[in-house]
Structure formats: C-alpha cells, structure tokens
Amino acid sequence: MTGWTRRKLGIGVAALGLAPGPARAQAKPRVVVIGGGIGGATAAKYLAMGDALDVTLVEPKSHYATCVFSNLYLAGLWSLESLTYGYEALTRRYGVAIVQDAAVAIDPDIKRVRLAGGASLSYERLVVSPGIAFRFGEIDGYDDGATGSMPHAWSAGSQTKLLRARLEAMEDGGVFVIVTPPAPFRCPPGPYERASLAAYYFKQFKPRSKIIILDAQDSFFQQEVFRDGWDRHYPGMIEWLPARSTGGVTAVEFPAGFVRTARETVRASVANVIPRQVAGEVAHIAGLVDARGWCPVDPQTFESKLRPGIHVVGDAALAGDMPKSAFCANVQAKACASAIRTALTGARLSRLHLLSTFYTFLAGNDAMADAAVFAPANGMIKLQDAFQTQPGEQPETRRRNAKEALGWYDAFTRDVFG
C-alpha cells in the first residue's frame, strides 16, 4: 500500500465519522460572513467568541475605513488613517479566518458561497452584510464614471479623499452643492452633518463660500436642531432647498459643474451627489431583496424571510424603524450572532436590547446626542423610546456631547474590529 493511498484512506475513514478513539476532534459548525464592514466584522467576532463555531469572513479589501466620523475628516479635523482598520485582531484574538475576496454567488440549496477568485466556501449558516449599492440613472449624467468628478463619498475611502481634495482646492467664494438621495438611505443625518462640517471648514479658511443642499425630501432628521445650529455658527452660509421648491435634481453636467433641478440650474464649484441606495449587490444576486431593493428579515434573528439559513444585518436589512447606522448594524449583528449560536450549538439565547446612540456634529465642539430603543413587535422592529437633542441647548452640553463622541468612537471601533 502506498503512502498516498494510506493517507487517502485515513481521510475517508475520518470523513465517514468512523475514526476510533477519544482524541477525535469534533468538527465545529461552519458560519460564513460576507462583508467586513461594521455589521459583518461584528457578526464574525461575536460568532467566533467561545470557540464553538468555525467562522470565515469574506471581504475584498484588506482595510476598512469607517463612514462614521468621515465628515470630520472632510472638515480637516480627523485623519483618514484614524478611520481605517484591519482584520488582524479578529484572527489573532477570536480565530476568525479572513478570506480576501468578494462573494459573487450564493447557492442556498447546497449552502455554498462562490468567490470572485474561483474558490467556494460551504456553510451551515451564512451572514450577509454587504452594506449599500447605488442606483445610478435617476439623475441624467450621473453614473459610476461621474463619481470621479462629483464624488458621493457615501462609502468611505477613496471617494472621501477625493471630496476632501476638491474642498481644499475650492476657491474662497465657491459654491459647494450637496445633492441628497430619496429615503431610505445610509445615515439619515449624514448629509446635514456634512453641510455643517464643510461650513465649519469654510468659516475658517474660505469664509465667502456657500453651501447649497438640494434635497430629495421636504424635511429631514432633527431639522430644527440643524437650522438652529446653522443660524448660530454659519449665518447665511448654508441654503437648504427642499424637493417641493426645486422639483428635485434631474441632471448633472461636468466639468462645467452644472446641477439641474426641475426649475433651475445651479453652478457648483464642488458637487457632492449622493445617489439613491439599495442593498449591496450580492444580496440581489442571492435573491435576498424584495421589490423595494432591501432585505426583509426576522426582527429577532435577522434570518432572511426569503432564504432560510441566510441572515442579513446592517444597512442591507429592512429593519423597520431602525435607521441605517453603524450602531444599528453592530447591535443587529450581535443579536444575529446569538441566534445562530443558539441554532447551531444549543447555547442560551441572549435577549439583546436593540439600542442606538447617535452623535452628530454641528461644529468641532458642538454635537447632538440622540438615542433610541427598539423592540420586535408584530414581525417588525418598532421604536419604543427616544432621547433627542433639543434646539437651543446650552453650549456646555453640546461641548460635552462632542467630547463624549470621541470616546464613543474609540470604544465602538474596538467592539467591532478589536
């Protein structure tokens, strides 16, 4: 008998579960996580804790830059490096296997994920957290190629860097135009925080500049608090135009910098066009989305309502009243990880509170702090209670919020990546 044959036989016996003796290692149930952003990295870490599951995280990028605090980077208050995280700690501390590749197909019948590089991974449970994809084509002239001229900067990294470079190069007296998308979109206060922090930057370095927000909506999150802050910090600098007054943005033209609405044309020195959003592409390929373009899920386990055995967390999920935020992606991922551990190992289910905390900057030392509590009800996730920043609060309260936000970011990113 050759060595090759002996080895082969050995594998065959083990695979049949026939290998004798007490030393035989029990294979751990395998969970694959697609997407190493906030939801996916949190899910991978919390699934791997306790060493009862074999966890593989699939992510094409070697490093992830958080959108959270990326508006501070645009204002020159934060570096891109301090927004950027690797996956070493997930492997070293929790044993998560990292596969640097993109998932291109999922076969739920045989429970396999196919990767762009040609390999495939089998799973017992799958978690999908691919974030958002952009739906181009609604604004004439704005397609994937146009993002190099009019960046969306709605996923962090090269787009954010490009927008910062454009703002730095803009002349004093220039016009910065922000085009917001129709709801629902990632980070409801994000465009208005961006306007606030761009104004904070302009006030110091280009005080004759203007910001115009061409909104796809007629009202926005914490509108009164934002307007109050803009009046106090940047009087006359930010103009907000709701959809009812413009008829909505219809077309863009570059390099001329024209942004056309149904009623007028604005000439932008720098344009930030944030397109309509849907669940990340792989969720569409896998049949996880409904007609709205997002993934319906069970409100407790985050298991897909369309494909059993596959869970969806983060921005891609339809999570009722929960906003598309990093904090929500993180808490959903923990609830989902607990449900999967219970299903695969019989571990006790941790009943998690679906909480959300949100710090939003109006200026370098003025931040709002909003919090909300959600709970499953009638198959959906419903808002139970909320604490909201009020207009006209004491400057000291806002300064304290801004300081707390820095501590929150540090603790939060350690919870996700560390």
Ligand SMILES: Cc1cc2nc3c(=O)[nH]c(=O)nc-3n(C[C@H](O)[C@H](O)[C@H](O)COP(=O)(O)OP(=O)(O)OC[C@H]3O[C@@H](n4cnc5c(N)ncnc54)[C@H](O)[C@@H]3O)c2cc1C
């Ligand atoms: C300007 C801005 C400011 C924000 N500020 C805040 C804030 O202050 N607080 C807050 O709570 N939230 C904030 N958010 C929202 C927050 O960034 C998102 O809600 C959060 O990132 C969602 O996490 P996710 O895991 O769903 O998606 P992401 O974090 O986007 O992660 C998705 C990951 O999946 C990967 N991926 C995609 N497709 C595949 C595939 N086929 N195979 C493998 N991997 C794939 C991507 O490369 C990416 O790494 C902000 C957002 C923006 C735009």
